[in-house]
Amino acid sequence: MSGDITPYTGLITSEHANKAKFVATVTACLQPLADQIAVLDAMAGKFDIDDAVGAQLDIIGEWVGVSRNVRAPLEGVYFSFDTAGLGFEQGVIWAPGEPTTGLIALPDDIYKLLLRAKIAANQWDGTIPGAYTAWDTLLAPYGFTILIQDNGNMTMTLALASSSINPTFKELFVGGYLDLRPATVQIDGYLTPSVDGAPFFGFDVESSVIAGFDVGAFALSN
Secondary structure, three states: OOOOOOOHHHOOOOOHHHOOOHHHHHHHHHHHHHHHHHHHHHHHHHHHOOOOHHHHHHHHHHHHHOOOEEEEEEOOOEOOOOOOOOOOOOOOOOOOOOOOOOOOOHHHHHHHHHHHHHHHHHHHHOOHHHHHHHHHHHHHHEEEEEEEEEOOEEEEEEEEEEOOOOHHHHHHHHHOOOOOOOOEEEEEEEEEOOOOOOOOEOOOOOOOEOOOOOOEEEEEOO
């Protein structure tokens, strides 16, 4: 990356401006410094969560406090032709070094979602309305909706609804990686619909994620 030294060479006086060796000496001294400044100026953009990849995302993870490596292998997430929900643009491609029994290192696209969830948790005000705002901002672009039930006994229940639940995201959800809760409150259950893509069953409630008979699906505890 080449830095611009014209702001400096433009200050050379007319007495020396036509001296090729003098100009060459000034250029040789300034160009390495200008190149270093240009590299440093570009560094911030390399660690923008929207554009960062690979090791850059790992460094962002150190800043916000969440690793790419999960605590236990995520099962049922690898790409497969013969398994519903794990086809093209759904399953994760197995990489050399990964165990065949489950995913342990998240791919960049899923890791970015986990990073954004951690950032949202770090900025959350601790209220349920604030949690819905954070979840909607984070998950709406991916087509996910999370429902929160405060059980009134220092526990809460989370339900995940989506038109099509990404298997890796689902495993992160039920594994507790996406919790947004006060430090002393426990999660007593993670719910997903018994029919993938269907709204949850509920009496006297009609919304995009809750519906009645013949439409809504019973909630499964994971």
